Amino acid sequence: MNRAQITLATSGALITAIGAWGILDSDSLVQLAAQVVEQYFDSRGWFVMLSVSGMLLLCLWLAFSKYGNIRLGADxxxxxxxxxxxxAMLFAAGMGVGLLFWAVAEPLTHFAFVSNYTPxxxxxxxxxxxxxxxxxxHAWAIYGTTALTIAYFTFRRGTPMLVSAPIETLFPQERWAQLVGWLSDFMAIVAIAIGVGGSIAMGVFxxxxxxxxxxxxxxxEPWLLAAVFTVMVAAYVPPLLVDLGTGMARLSNTAMIIAIFLVFYTVVLGPTEFLLNSILNGxxxxxxxxxxxGFQTLTFFGSEVETQFHxxxxxxxxxxxxxxxxxxxxxxxxxKGRTIGEFVLGVxxxxxxxxxxWFGAFGGIGLFDALRGNGALLEMTQTNVERVTFALLERLPLTTVTTLATILAAFLFIVTSxxxxxxxxxxxxTGGDPDPSPRVRLIWGLLLGLLGAAMILSGxxxxxxxxxxxxxxxxxxxxVLLCVCLIRGLREEMSDADR
Structure with missing residues (x-):
């Protein structure tokens, strides 16, 4: 077996095992995940925040440094x-269904917690x-540094579009680089699959x-969740068997247009003055x-605050x-074709x-209800967080239209993702194949569905x-390693140019 076959076989086997475990015994999987994550956050939470803040500072430095004029591609x-x-495409790809799910619920959840400590x-x-x-x-700095490293080495150095490519390009003779490169691709696959599986579950809910x-x-009810999940899988399987063309881009743009419409609709027909102030204050x-x-870990505020932070x-x-x-x-x-400065500032x-x-509008209505209304939306976040966005839409005109629009946007975001x-x-x-075979794409589509089902069963x-x-x-x-590779690659290019 070559390297690509080993990567496909091992990553597919691990994802299958995780999905099967989640379906057969979701409680034990969730319990193990909670223990591992909590232990990691206790011991390495500072490293996560330092890494993410470092990525943001790196992006800002690159945008305004001499490297900002380097083009991602030929000059x-x-x-x-x-x-x-x-x-618009950046946003649709990076956030998706999470925006719809947490639009009202997250600000209200934080409000309920912070109210215990402050007026x-x-x-x-x-x-x-x-x-x-x-x-x-900070979220977009994570996306930006990963994307910028891949784009720079792909379009400027001619490497495959793989996470491992920058590492192996800069250290071509080092055996450790081959191993670390393979592990990087493997871990990227696992991270993507589990992340998208979670988004499938949220979208189904x-x-x-x-x-x-x-x-x-x-x-x-469970039968409705099962029906929605089945329809969702049936919707995304056929596109996996054909080329990824403009059709998927159009579906993403349609979902984004619906999201923009919902924002304007909420601001205009909700408590407009309060929401505009909420957005500006935000x-x-x-x-x-x-x-x-980005440099705060809230370690001095007691166990409840630390748990909330985790x-x-x-x-x-x-x-x-x-x-x-x-x-x-x-x-x-x-x-491709954008300068590093344009890329960073845009992202x-x-x-x-x-x-x-978005959150100033939807979260603003939730906070308006908590401060000046009956607090029903706030109470719902404690009992049925999946329904809070729809409960808000019921308070505004054209409820049926906006509810259907939200359902459609969530569905499209998940299918395209x-x-x-x-x-x-x-x-x-497959070792960087930009157009993997329909069979490989179908395998991954079904494995993502398996993970989604496991996470739905987690409940x-x-x-x-x-x-x-x-x-x-x-x-x-x-x-972190990709950031190091990016800096080294840019410095090498500048040194060659100076010489």
Whole structure:
């Protein structure tokens, strides 16, 4: 067997084993994941935050340094996509169904916790800040450094589009580089598969609850979850058997257009003045707190605060790391021809601005209800977090239309994510083949479905978050190594140019 066959066989076997374990005995899998993740966060939480903050500072330095003028490709290459289209594709790939799921629920969850320590107005501001921090420039710095490294070595050095390529290119004669390179590809595959499997589960919960709301039910029953999951798998299998063309891009753009429509709809028909103030205040507090907050571990505030920090901030950071290689390859593919400066600023600023607006609008309505209403949405986050977004839409006009739009957007985000992820996993597991065979893509699509089913059977969003985190933990070190490779590669190029 050659290296590509070994990678496909070993990674496929591990993912199959994890999926089967989750289906046959989900409780023991979740319990093990929770123990491993908690122990890692206790001992290495500081390393996760330091690594992520370091990636952000590296991105900012590259954007404004002499390296910012280096083009991702030949010197005469130019971008294939316009800047607005490029940013829209970045956002759709990087966030997806999580935005719909947590739009209202996350700010309210943070508000409920912080209210135990500070008055409600300050708790509301802190809740929105925490949410923006989780979905802002630190997340996109993780994506950005991974994507930038892959794009630079692929388009500038002519290497395969693999996580291992920068390592093996810079150390071609070192045997350790071959082993570390293979392990990097292997860990990237595992991180992607588990991360996307978790998103499948969240998408199924979201779509099923939306359908149940329209049926007048109080909670999505197991048969409905099974039906939604079956339809979702049936929807993403056929595209795996054909070329990844413009059709998938159109589906992603459609989901993004629906999301933009929902934001404007919420701001215009909700408590507009309050929401506009919420958005502006969200920008103000986030701009001044983002970088300092990246170096905080909240270790002096007691066990409850530390647990909250582990369950949300650290979990989010490793969640983005799990998606890093998948989103990184996608961003790299659509970024050829851009300079490093254009790339970094676009990746960091564009999607972050939309996230702040998104949570300022949806989270703002939730906080408005908690501060000035009856607090029903806040109470729902404690009992049925999957339904909070739909409960908010029921308070506004055209409920049926917006509920259907949310269900459709969630469905499209998941289908396009799974199809794209299967292509990327096929590329990684076949030694860098940019167009893996339909058979390989189908195998990965079915394995992603298996993982999704295992996570659905775990029965809770908290369990899904733990399972995603355990898949990403080893890849934290790979991300740091990729940053080192990028710096070394850029310095070598500049040294050659000077000579």
């Amino acid at each position: 005469d290459d130019r971008p294939e996509f316009s800047t607005p289209s490029w940013i 409600p107005p300050h708790a509301a501001q802190e809740a929105l800040l925490a949410t923006n921090f989780h979905w802002g420039i 979201q779509v099923a609850d939306g359908i149940d709301v329209m049926r007048g039910g109080s909670r999505a 920008f103000g507090t986030y701009i001044f707190a983002a970088i300092p907050r 369950d949300w901030t650290l979990t989010y950071m490793v969640w983005w790391i799990a998606w890093g290689p998948f989103v990184g390859v996608f961003i790299a593919r659509i970024s 960091l600023i564009g999607p972050t601005v939309f996230s702040v607006i 799974v199809v794209s992820a299967a292509f990327v996993l096929g590329t990684f597991s 809770s969003i908290d369990a899904i978050k733990k399972l995603i985190a355990i898949g990403a933990l080893p890849f934290v070190f790979v991300c």
